[in-house]
Amino acid sequence: xxxxxxxxxxxxxxxxxxxxxxxxxxxxxxxxxxxxxxxxxxxxxxxxxxxxxxxxxxxxxxxxxxxxxxxxxxxxxxxxxxxxxxxxxxxxxxxxxxxxxxxxxxxxxxxxxxxxxxxxxxxxxxxxxxxxxxxxxxxxxxxxxxxxxxxxxxxxxxxxxxxxxxxxxxxxxxxxxxxxxxxxxxxxxxxxxxxxxxxxxxxxxxxxxx
Amino acid sequence: xxxxxxxxxxxxxxxxxxxxxxxxxxxxxxxxxxxxxxxxxxxxxxxxxxxxxxxxxxxxxxxxxxxxxxxxxxxxxxxxxxxxxxxxxxxxxxxxxxxxxxxxxxxxxxxxxxxxxxxxxxxxxxxxxxxxxxxxxxxxxxxxxxxxxxxxxxxxxxxxxxxxxxxxxxxxxxxxxxxxxxxxxxxxxxxxxxxxxxxxxxxxxxxxxxxxxxxxxxxxxxxxxxxxxxxxxxxxxxxxxxxxxxxxxxxxxxxxxxxxxxxxxxxxxxxxxxxxxxxxxx
Ligand SMILES: C[S@@+](CC[C@H](N)C(=O)[O-])C[C@H]1O[C@@H](n2cnc3c(N)ncnc32)[C@H](O)[C@@H]1O
Numbered sequence: 001x002x003x004x005x006x007x008x009x010x011x012x013x014x015x016x017x018x019x020x021x022x023x024x025x026x027x028x029x030x031x032x033x034x035x036x037x038x039x040x041x042x043x044x045x046x047x048x049x050x051x052x053x054x055x056x057x058x059x060x061x062x063x064x065x066x067x068x069x070x071x072x073x074x075x076x077x078x079x080x081x082x083x084x085x086x087x088x089x090x091x092x093x094x095x096x097x098x099x100x101x102x103x104x105x106x107x108x109x110x111x112x113x114x115x116x117x118x119x120x121x122x123x124x125x126x127x128x129x130x131x132x133x134x135x136x137x138x139x140x141x142x143x144x145x146x147x148x149x150x151x152x153x154x155x156x157x158x159x160x161x162x163x164x165x166x167x168x169x170x171x172x173x174x175x176x177x178x179x180x181x182x183x184x185x186x187x188x189x190x191x192x193x194x195x196x197x198x199x200x201x202x203x204x205x206x207x208x209x210x
Numbered sequence: 211x212x213x214x215x216x217x218x219x220x221x222x223x224x225x226x227x228x229x230x231x232x233x234x235x236x237x238x239x240x241x242x243x244x245x246x247x248x249x250x251x252x253x254x255x256x257x258x259x260x261x262x263x264x265x266x267x268x269x270x271x272x273x274x275x276x277x278x279x280x281x282x283x284x285x286x287x288x289x290x291x292x293x294x295x296x297x298x299x300x301x302x303x304x305x306x307x308x309x310x311x312x313x314x315x316x317x318x319x320x321x322x323x324x325x326x327x328x329x330x331x332x333x334x335x336x337x338x339x340x341x342x343x344x345x346x347x348x349x350x351x352x353x354x355x356x357x358x359x360x361x362x363x364x365x366x367x368x369x370x371x372x373x374x375x376x377x378x379x380x381x382x383x384x385x386x387x388x389x390x391x392x393x394x395x396x397x398x399x400x401x402x403x404x405x406x407x408x409x410x411x412x413x414x415x416x417x418x419x420x421x422x423x424x425x426x427x428x429x430x431x432x433x434x435x436x437x438x439x440x441x442x443x444x445x446x447x448x449x450x451x452x453x454x455x456x457x458x459x460x461x462x463x464x465x466x467x468x469x470x471x472x473x474x475x476x477x478x479x480x481x482x483x484x485x486x487x488x489x490x491x492x
Contacts, residue, residue, distance in 0.1 A: 082264060088365075090279040091286065091372035097276055104268045110237070110275045114364075121218045121241035122271070124248055136368045137360075149244050164367075167382075 006057055006079050007048060010034050018049045020078035023102045026071055035078075040197040042072040043133060043159050047192060047203050054129070054205055055155040056080065061127045063149050065113040065142065066134035068092045070099035070106075076131065077103045084123045088112045113142050116149070126151040133159040140181045147185055150208050156186055162200040171200040178202070185209055215241055221256040226266065229273055236274035286373045291391035293362050293369075294384065300359035307352050314345055325349070375470040376460035380478055381435060388431050389457070400458075400465035407461070408432060408454035432457070437482055445489040452481050 010019045012029045019034040029036040039046035047054065056062075059081045067073045067085035069092040077083045077100075084107045085100070087093050093110050100106035111119045113134055127149045134142060143158050150156065160178050162171035179188060186206035194201040216222065218241035224232060248263045257263035308325070315328045318336065329349060336342045363384065370383040374396055377386040392410040393399035399407070411431035430450075433439060438449050456478040463471055 089369055089372055091369075093275055093279040097272060097279070100268070100272060104265060107264075107267055107271050108275045109271060110278055114361075117240055117242055120244045121220045121239040122236065122247070122267070123244055124246055125244040126246065134368075136364050138364075 007037065007075070008034075012036060018045060020075045022074065022078035025074040025099055026069075035075075037075045038071075039195075042075065043194055043198050043201060043203060044072050044131065044157065045075065046195055046198065047157075050192070052190065052192060052205070054131075054157045056129060060129050061124070062129045062131060063123055063127050063146065065130070065132040065146060067096050067108070068133075069095035072131075072133070073106060074099045074103065077106050080129070081105060082107065084109060084119075084127075086111050086113050086119065113146065114138065116146050120148075123149055125149060126154075128154050129157065130154065131157045135159075135161040135164045137164055139164060140178045143182065144185045147208050152208065152210065154208060155189075156204070156206045156208065158182070158204040158206065159194075160202045160204065162202070171202075175202045179204070182206065215243070215245060216250065216254075219245075219247055219250060219254075220267075220270075221247075221251050221254070224256070226256075229270075232270045233274035233277055236271055237278055286369070287390050287396040290366060290369060290373055290387050291395070293366050294387040294391050297359055297362050297366070297384075298388075300355050300362070304352060304355055304359070307348065307355070311345070311348050311352060314348070318342070318345075371470075374461065374464035375468070376464050376474055377457060379470065379472070379475050380457060380460050381432070385431065385435055389461070392431065396461065396465050400461045402458065402461075404451075404455045404458035407458045408450055430454075441486065442489060445485060448485050448489075449482060452485060453478070456481070 007018055007020045009016055010031060011017075012019075012031045017029065017036040018039070019031075019036055021033055022035060024030050024035050026038070026041070028038050037045040037048070039049045044054070048056070056076065056079055058079060060079075061082045062076055062080045063084045063086070064073055064076060065086045067087040070085070073083060073085050073096065082105050085096060086109045087096055088111060090110065093108065096106075096108055100108050107122070109119050109122065113132070125148070128151060130143070130146055130150050132139070132143050132146070139158070139160050143156060147156075160175060162169075162174040165174045165178070175191075179191065182188065182204065185208065187209055188204060188206045190205040192203045194203055218239065220235045220239050224235055248260050251257050251263050252259070257266060311325065315325065315332060319328045319331045323331070329346070332342055332345065366387050367383045370378040370386050374386055374390065377389065381389065389407065389410055390396050390399055393402060393407075407430070409430040412429050432450060432453055433446070435453065437453055438446050441449055456474060460474055463469070463474070
């Protein structure tokens with residue numbers, strides 16, 4: 001389904017970009033079938049372009065929570081073998097459907113990520129990667145509740161948006177509390193604050209505890 | 211893997227040619243935990259290879275999402291209005307029930323305690339008592355209503371950036387939803403003059419004023435926003451005018467273009483700072 005090896009770096013119009021191979025989606029630059037992964041529009045793209053590995057490679061199976069209009073999902077699907085893409089809002093889902101028209105390895109699911117039991121009859125177990133970017137309250141709880149889809153060697157890539165948890169507490173306090181809560185169920189491998197395009201977001205890479 | 215879970219699989223007893231029941235299986239299905247569905251589907255005879263399995267699943271989930279997404283997106287601002295009204299109804303009911311609960315518990319343990327500790331005392335002292343059963347079930351109701359309310363709030367929070375991105379950014383998701391609901395939809399809100407927007411939701415206060423026991427009719431729901439509620443009293447009129455002016459521009463952009471215009475928000479913040487610093491100097 002996907003001939004592309006993975007993501008790589010490529011110079012387009014004199015600038016170095018991280019790229020994947022697939023049909024263009026959101027007006028990104030392209031060259032020889034490779035498409036720019038715009039890190040100002042994708043938190044995962046921004047992390048990968050800092051040379052951080054999250055375990056996204058060919059043949060992995062992914063559960064993506066908070067798929068939105070499919071900007072990031074489209075790149076993930078260029079690489080992975082299967083992407084279960086959960087989005088609970090009908091509006092962005094329509095764009096996501098357009099993206100998955102040309103990418104049949106996307107399984108679009110109009111579901112609430114806080115209720116994994118409503119898609120456990122579809123999404124398979126033992127997945128390699130859980131990506132979560134929901135930006136609604138209870139982000140850590142959602143990541144914990146969806147742990148059951150991960151294989152014991154799988155990875156979690158979680159983005160925490162501070163403002164989604166509370167408008168009043170300072171972001172660092174939110175992050176600290178989130179990490180404490182998360183480490184009950186996951187072993188935290190790495191945390192990284194996102195750049196100015198994605199202010200007050202923390203990216204976390206973790207693996208499930210047995 | 212138990213038999214019961216196999217019966218939950220989305221493909222269980224599914225006729226591959228029946229799209230409608232396929233969509234229903236995708237949308238309404240349920241299972242407590244995931245399984246290796248692709249292998250099970252092959253074992254069960256639903257598909258002969260993983261590729262065939264995934265291709266069927268893709269097609270079916272695509273159709274199911276399309277069907278339900280288009281049903282829901284026909285009138286998003288109406289759905290949001292229902293949601294925010296329900297949130298407000300839930301809050302009102304929660305308040306009433308929790309007052310009732312405290313009073314009722316008070317008869318048993320006195321009114322000085324908070325609810326959780328009172329309930330603890332109650333369950334120790336009055337085990338299997340008929341009346342206390344009712345108190346506990348009232349408490350359960352209250353918890354369940356409040357969790358329903360929280361779910362709806364999250365729904366509104368995630369939906370508003372799609373429905374009215376500028377309003378959402380400037381007013382926050384809940385106030386933005388209230389304005390849309392009070393105006394009777396985003397289109398109507400976009401077409402109202404900002405003076406009307408400023409007093410939206412003041413109707414109740416207005417009636418009270420006409421009956422002669424409230425101060426001013428100008429306090430619409432926008433007064434609940436911290437731009438105004440956390441500012442000195444003598445500035446609130448000015449602030450409310452500035453705020454509603456920008457909100458009504460936001461509503462228009464949201465209705466006609468739907469794109470987020472971050473400048474609008476920074477303009478508003480600047481304007482508010484100006485009013486406040488002028489107010490301080492006075
Ligand atoms: C910040 S956006 C995700 C952007 C996307 N990850 C990208 O990079 O292209 C968050 C999305 O999560 C969705 N969302 C929020 N809460 C959700 C939930 N409980 N279940 C499913 N989707 C949710 C929102 O509707 C929104 O589209």
